[in-house]
Amino acid sequence: MSFSNMRVHEFLSALASPTPTPGGGTAAAIAGAMGTALLLMVAGLEKTKSNTDDEKAALMAAAGGLKPLRARLMSLADDDASAFDAVMAAYRLPKASDEEKAARTRAIQAALRGATEIPLETLRACAHALEHARVVADCGNRSAESDVGVAFGLLRAAANGAAANVRSNLGGLKDEAFKAATEAETARLLEPAALR
Amino acid sequence: MSFSNMRVHEFLSALASPTPTPGGGTAAAIAGAMGTALLLMVAGLEKTKSNTDDEKAALMAAAGGLKPLRARLMSLADDDASAFDAVMAAYRLPKASDEEKAARTRAIQAALRGATEIPLETLRACAHALEHARVVADCGNRSAESDVGVAFGLLRAAANGAAANVRSNLGGLKDEAFKAATEAETARLLEPAALR
Secondary structure (H helix, E strand, C coil), X not given: CCHHHCEHHHHHHHHHCCCCCCCHHHHHHHHHHHHHHXXXXXXXXXXXXXXXXXXXXXXXXXHHHHHHHHHHHHHHXXXXXXXXXXXXXXXXXXXXCHHHHHHHHHHHHHXXXXXXXXXXXXXXXXXXXXXXXXXXXXXXXXXXXXXXXXXXXXXXXXXXXXXXXXXXXXXXXXXXXXXXXXXXXXXXHHHHHHCC | CCHHHCEHHHHHHHHHCCCCCCCHHHHHHHHHHHHHHXXXXXXXXXXXXXXXXXXXXXXXXXXXXXXXXXXXHHHHHHHHHHHHHHHHHHXXXXXXXXXXXXXXXHHHHHHHHHHHHHHHHHHHHHHHHHHHHHHHHHHECHHHHHHHHHHHHXXXXXXXXXXXXXXXXXXXXXXXXXXXXXXXXHXXXXXXXXXX
16 A cells, blocks of 8 residues: 555554554655645745746746656655665575575565665655755745745654664665765755755 | 544645644654564563563663653654643733733743643653663664664654644743753753764
8 A cells, every 4th residue: 555545643653553564764755745845835835035027937937847757756655665665575585505594685686776766766756855845945935934844854863763764774685886986976966955 | 533543644744634633743752652562562572682681671671761751752753742832822812902912922831831741851861862872772672673763763853843733932032041941951852863
């Protein structure tokens, strides 16, 4: 079942249960979707900061960029749980013979790579949303300032949470070129998230 | 309708719609509930950091404190929207006569006070959850380290978001003693949230 179709209290219970999924990766993606949704609210308000046509155009463009990011983050919440379930399934594979051991190692490496790429996508989506957030903060209605502040906080928490999941799964990978490239991109994407 | 009974996608659509509620205060409370739920997951894992009885007892105590906080934050999400709706209803009261003006001013002050107290309660609940989070970080299973990291990030974002809402509504209040006491408590509660 998709988390998007769960009731909020059901989702929170699933998060609180001691099963490994949904976990922090899913929570980070949902928090990113919440931050994106708040920015869409402010971008959609009739009044803008000084009610100029330029502000209205900038906010409309921001909303155009934020809408697909919100949908993407919602589906990454599901993907994160599936990717983590795949890692655990790979660890449960038989390891009696050398052949089985080799097949299991390959399966674990493939699954860990998937479980690294999903939170990296979450981090990318949050970094894009934070770019739009700056436009919303500059042009949006001042009465919604605290909503924009909450959105920034949620997107930063989501970006940092996604990065923690990238790095956690990266630790088990053996492909050094992929590890180095992924760590470099993670650090680069986190730079603006650490600010403001 | 309680947000807790909404489907996750319905809640996100409500957040994104250009109506004033639900807004940042509700999103902060839900983010706090998500962080609390993640801590409950880690506290409920069979394995602890070094599998000692002391750790198990500490995590059980933390879970005992976190469970009511999660429920409290979920209900504060609803209360925040009601409190903000009450402020807007007060602003819409008639102001033709001096009597009406005085009644409207009193109603606005009462509603703003309510809309300050609700996010202050959210901030208090997040500050308590962050105290338990330190126990979960110290005693919880190391394999769930990134989940605890996401929980810290969400609770900090929720605490800061709630504080932004406290301060935003405090600005319109005239009771200087209440304003000073509330600002002092807000700053004090944010101190540990700013850390770690």
